[in-house]
Amino acid sequence: MYTLLAVTGTAGEPPVWLTILPWIAIFAVFWFLMIRPQMRQQKAHQEKVAGLKKGDEVVTAGGLVGKITKVEEQFVELELAKGMKVRAVKHTIGEVLSGKPAKPAND
Numbered sequence: 001m002y003t004l005l006a007v008t009g010t011a012g013e014p015p016v017w018l019t020i021l022p023w024i025a026i027f028a029v030f031w032f033l034m035i036r037p038q039m040r041q042q043k044a045h046q047e048k049v050a051g052l053k054k055g056d057e058v059v060t061a062g063g064l065v066g067k068i069t070k071v072e073e074q075f076v077e078l079e080l081a082k083g084m085k086v087r088a089v090k091h092t093i094g095e096v097l098s099g100k101p102a103k104p105a106n107d
Helices: 016-050
Strands: 057-060 065-071 075-081 084-089 093-098
Touching (some): 057 075
Antiparallel strands (some): 057 093, 065 075
């Protein structure tokens, strides 16, 4: 029969804090390179959406460019062309171009 000998010795094992340290370092890298910048972008977008006003020219997440004609609590009314108005959810506004329409490139 084979005899199993239990080896009890801690001479070859590193300390516990040394095994946890790489996981803490990985979390720190993720926090500073991914999570924190995303939180900043989210906060900036919320401030941008909260500051929308009538007359702003905006781009929606779907790529539509229009001028805000009415601002409600959750929706905005956009004028895409003369007489063509649509309602959009406020949080789908991706970018505020300006308070006044841009001059066409052809003119």
